[in-house]
Amino acid sequence: MTSSDAFDISAFAARLDYALEQLERAAPFAKVSYRSRVLDQARRLLMRPGGVAALYERAGRLDDAGIFGGTDWDKPAGLLPRLVGNTLRYGERATIILECLSLLRFLAVAKGAHSVSGLPGDQAQHFLTQVLALNLERIFGSTSEASRVQAGKQEIGETVDAVFAFLLDKIGTDDILGILIDEIWRILEQRPLQVGHVKGMIVQIAVVLEGDAVHGGEMRLGADRLISALFGPTRLSADDVGVERYRSRLDHSDSLAHLKEATGFARAMHDTGLVSDYHAAFVQWLIETDKTNLIPHALGLSSTGLDGYRCYEPLIIAIIREAIHPATGQTLLGLALMLERGILYSPPIAPSLWRMLSINVSEHTAATMTAAFGSACTPRAFLLAGLIDLLGQPLGIGQGNNPTCQSARALSMWALNDPDYLFYLVARVALSDRMVMHFEGQLLDSAELPAGLTSLTPLDTDPVSVLLVPHLDRIYAEMGRRCGDRGEDPHRWINPELHGWWVSRSFHIAVDVATGMMKDHAAFLARFHASYHPLYNGNQPVIHPQPAGIAVTDSRGVFVGWHAISIIRAALDHDGIMRVYFFNPNNDSGQDWGHGVVVSTSGNGERFGEASLPFGQFASRLYIFHDDDLSAQEMGAGVPAEEIGAIMAMARESWAGDRQPLDAAAQAI
Amino acid sequence: MAEKNPDKGYVAVLGWSLRAIDAMARFDRRYVIVAPEWAESYAKEHDIPFISWNFERLNDRSHEIAQTLKDMGVDVAIPLFEETVEWAGAINSVLLNNPRLLGQSMLFRDKSLMKRRAQLGGIRVGIFEEAMDKSDVIRFLKRVNQTLLKLEGDVNDPIHMKAFDKAGCLGHRVIRTADDVDAISDDEFPALLESHLDGWEFAVEAWIKDRKIQFLNISEYVTLGYSVFVPATPELEKWRGRITEQIEKLIDVFDIDFGFIHPEYFVTNDGTLYFGEVAYRPPGFNAFELMERAYGFNAYQALVLAFDPKTTQEEMDAFFPEPVKGASGHAGCFGVYPRRRVVSDLDIPEETEDHPYFEFHELAPPMEQKVTKRTAFGTHWGLVYFFGEDPHEMRELLKRQEELDFYV
Incomplete structure (x- = not known):
């Protein structure tokens, strides 16, 4: 904290104290007229560095002065931990601050610094533990669609995060550790490209568990696996000795020990999705000491991956030399998964990779890479590593904290379906700072277009996104401008033109664009079944990933906004339930969309990065899809009317409730 | 809350203001709030001494409320809002047995009468006139600008139009062109027209007891209708002596024994003070709040001191800080x-x-x-x-x- 911050905070604290004194002095009936100013002062103090602690010191006084008077927070013993999260997400600004003050008051009670009748200290402690465990995303720093949409609340959101960090620090991670570890596993099972925040949490857990004998059993096991995957997954690295000493141990071990190291690293990597720094050091050491025969073991390749490796060994070794460094070790996972996909056999891929290995990126590209990722590696190495990651885990990409779901979805689709085109785009932008696409025959050049949905380069995403999203976003926005006046949803034309020929040209939307009201919803749903439901479409699989639009709802089922996803496939899960497996460019697909619609990310047949819902639940939030006239002809007649009716009811109960056209509403009555 | 002193006055506060009631509750004077019936349940719920009364125009029943208060032993009534000023005058003329107070309060309620009285008393006022309709406004605008030797087509100097009986800036318009006149609706008449004075506009808050100024605050307007702060800058405070003389003149001319006034003035570049208007109630824009922030005293409690006939000079002296120097900052x-x-x-x-x-x-x-x-x-x-x-x-x-x- 600089001295000016220190000045700041005392000045803000003094102002709060004045308002607080007014509130304290006021007669009970007049307190209401001073509350809003105290809350506003508290908000401003809270937003300063160190403000949370300053407010905590005053939590008891604020309570006694009557800040909670006349509200539900006035009887803390009756408050419910599960309501706190929603208040902090959806409440008015003043309500959010009041909730923060209430949490700090609970902390003061838990710590014995304040007392409230009917609220013993251990009950306050228990309350906070539950609140922390129920709001892990505050601690993880991963934001959901719903919280991002409320962009105006970003600042206040950060303030709330700071309050949670403070609570966590004071309450300790002990009680919430088990929940935290489950959460980490849940996120890792989606194999996100970005694991920085997960690693951060594991470090925190490691610190807590260090020399701790209290925690045992299952929870300890889960935590140990995560910690060891990062800090010592193998025999020689198990005591986290540091890379230098580790290398010297390798120099003094025999080949059997080296093989054990290789398989140990591979197992940890595929088990958790995390790559240890020692793993990167080990692979580099293998190349330096000419033991490249162990690389397939270190990557944990199956026969498919191994075959690819053998066919393209010089290329893979060149990639490792260029792109695998301590700062990019995670790319070993991407490399292994890319080999497993067998995409190297597609003729343009290997030459595209060779081009990337020698590309001289533009000054602007270099500056952007350095700004986002630092200078531990060359800009080209970061870019290549990012590209390998994306090709290995096409569904691991996330939009970061940016309103660019369209762009993230496009990148994932190309990585999955059109990788050589992705190479082309990356090379083009990396070399010349421009992306060129065509829209209905007209040329669009991103270098000449105005900003799209976001005017800033997103720095909180993966290297490929950092490079391409500003350009893609501009082109997407321009396409929207060119067909915005056609009186229909522009995605009808944008989606095929932006992504590729394989996006079907037949377009279906459940909402009348002019009025925002539902339009032929039953027919829309029947058609969706006829196109995508294997039992009604002649058992046709989804061939290419197809863009679709979702009406995202929050955990209360309230409409949040329109969101771009892609449908990957529809299939029966292990329990015989037909599910839609889809990709959500959001950073964490496991979301609660309300009324029992909880998106699953593992355990129901999902592959890495896929989200899934039972077919009907998915359809209940769907508002746009594309299909192919070839597959949907004459079929779907067999979809039972009750099933369509049930889905329509689910939509009505959530996002479509106030979008019912008048005549339909009249019929319903 | 605060212990009440039976030897001190018993005041009736006319109008509903939580801040004012809060100040009363924390002060040693007995009090009763006289306010419209919509506030009654809140008052009952919070044990606030309350009499329900609807302040419409003065009517036959005004004597009834005065008598009720008198029977309760109330010593004086204090108006909080413009609309209750003449009620306070009527009630106090009964409570204090001084019929002159009703007439005085009528003067405070009519901006035109008030200006004439000030002018008669030798206080400098700008050019002003009553307007009954739009044609009066046009004529006044033209005449003022002719006086200023403006030619046809020159940009007019603005004139001000104010409702006779509304508080502060309510109904205050600045008029420059015939189009502005056109925008006035007929129900805003009659109204007061004033020439525009280029200069510094400011307000004064003065607590008066025994025809003597007990505390005088100068509130500096930065832009009329937008912003105000207290205490004023040293540049304005340097006129404090002159301003005090003017307030003393007001006390004489309006025959004010006690209470609180809130006049507005212009000071032109050559140091001439022009009287704008005066109100016999707390100012708008929460100036009381600003004074409390700057000086630390509760201005509503000060109001009670100034109105209560049983307040002593010693009490007054102990209550008020030294002007300007006694402030901890500017609010x-x-x-x-x-x-x-x-x-x-x-x-x-x-x-x-x-x-x-x-x-x-x-x-x-x-x-x-x-x-x-x-x-x-x-x-x-x-x-x-x-x-x-x-x-x-x-x-x-x-x-x-x-x-x-x-x-x-």
Whole structure:
């Protein structure tokens, strides 16, 4: 904290104290007229560095002065931990601050610094533990669609995060550790490209568990696996000795020990999705000491991956030399998964990779890479590593904290379906700072277009996104401008033109664009079944990933906004339930969309990065899809009317409730 | 709350204000609130001494409320709002057995009569006239500008139009052109017209007891209808002597024995003071709040002291701090008007939020997206409060707020 911050905070604290004194002095009936100013002062103090602690010191006084008077927070013993999260997400600004003050008051009670009748200290402690465990995303720093949409609340959101960090620090991670570890596993099972925040949490857990004998059993096991995957997954690295000493141990071990190291690293990597720094050091050491025969073991390749490796060994070794460094070790996972996909056999891929290995990126590209990722590696190495990651885990990409779901979805689709085109785009932008696409025959050049949905380069995403999203976003926005006046949803034309020929040209939307009201919803749903439901479409699989639009709802089922996803496939899960497996460019697909619609990310047949819902639940939030006239002809007649009716009811109960056209509403009555 | 002193006065407060009632509850005077019946249940619920009364125009029943208060042993009535000033006058003429007080309060309620009385008493006022309809306004605008030797086509000097009997800036219009006159609706007449004076406008708050000024505050306006702060800058405070003389003149001319007045003045570049108007009640724009912030005394309690016939001079002397020097800083506030035609959100500008003088705001999120076109002063959407050491910085800061959007 600089001295000016220190000045700041005392000045803000003094102002709060004045308002607080007014509130304290006021007669009970007049307190209401001073509350809003105290809350506003508290908000401003809270937003300063160190403000949370300053407010905590005053939590008891604020309570006694009557800040909670006349509200539900006035009887803390009756408050419910599960309501706190929603208040902090959806409440008015003043309500959010009041909730923060209430949490700090609970902390003061838990710590014995304040007392409230009917609220013993251990009950306050228990309350906070539950609140922390129920709001892990505050601690993880991963934001959901719903919280991002409320962009105006970003600042206040950060303030709330700071309050949670403070609570966590004071309450300790002990009680919430088990929940935290489950959460980490849940996120890792989606194999996100970005694991920085997960690693951060594991470090925190490691610190807590260090020399701790209290925690045992299952929870300890889960935590140990995560910690060891990062800090010592193998025999020689198990005591986290540091890379230098580790290398010297390798120099003094025999080949059997080296093989054990290789398989140990591979197992940890595929088990958790995390790559240890020692793993990167080990692979580099293998190349330096000419033991490249162990690389397939270190990557944990199956026969498919191994075959690819053998066919393209010089290329893979060149990639490792260029792109695998301590700062990019995670790319070993991407490399292994890319080999497993067998995409190297597609003729343009290997030459595209060779081009990337020698590309001289533009000054602007270099500056952007350095700004986002630092200078531990060359800009080209970061870019290549990012590209390998994306090709290995096409569904691991996330939009970061940016309103660019369209762009993230496009990148994932190309990585999955059109990788050589992705190479082309990356090379083009990396070399010349421009992306060129065509829209209905007209040329669009991103270098000449105005900003799209976001005017800033997103720095909180993966290297490929950092490079391409500003350009893609501009082109997407321009396409929207060119067909915005056609009186229909522009995605009808944008989606095929932006992504590729394989996006079907037949377009279906459940909402009348002019009025925002539902339009032929039953027919829309029947058609969706006829196109995508294997039992009604002649058992046709989804061939290419197809863009679709979702009406995202929050955990209360309230409409949040329109969101771009892609449908990957529809299939029966292990329990015989037909599910839609889809990709959500959001950073964490496991979301609660309300009324029992909880998106699953593992355990129901999902592959890495896929989200899934039972077919009907998915359809209940769907508002746009594309299909192919070839597959949907004459079929779907067999979809039972009750099933369509049930889905329509689910939509009505959530996002479509106030979008019912008048005549339909009249019929319903 | 506070222990009540039976040897001191018993006051009736006319009008409902939580801040005022709070001040009463924490003061040693017995009190009763006289306010419209919509406040009755709240008062009952919180044990606030209360009499329900509807303040419409004075009528036959006005004697009834005076008698009720007299029977209760109330010593004096204190008006909080413009609409209760003549009621206080009527009631006090009964309670204090002084019929002159009713006539005096009528003077305070009519801006035109008030100006004539001031003029008769030798107080300098600007050019003014009563207007019954739009043609009077046009004539006044033309005549004022002819006097100023303006030619046809020159930009007019503005004139001001004010409702006779409304508080502060309510119904106050600035008129420059015939188009402005056209925008006036007929129900705003009759009204008072005044020439515009180029100079420094400010207000005074004076607590009076035994025809003597007990405390005099100067509130500096940065821009009329937008912002005010206390205490004033040294440049304005240097006129304090002259201003005190003027207030003493007012006390003589209006025959004020006790109470509280809130006059407005202009001081022109050559130091001439022009009287604008005077009110016999607490000022708008929460000036009482600003005084409490700057000086630390509760201005409502000061009001009670000034009205209570049983207050002693010693009590007065102990209550008030020394003007200007007794202030811990300068407190100001700014009235926010939306600057855009369509607004959807309340968004405190970053530079305001980050300024060390900024305290808090009392702005509500917009209820409607369309902003009605502003024709008169006095309909701000809420106040933003500041407090700091340097009066010049305060003035700049308040001025700067006029260029910022609080509603976007």
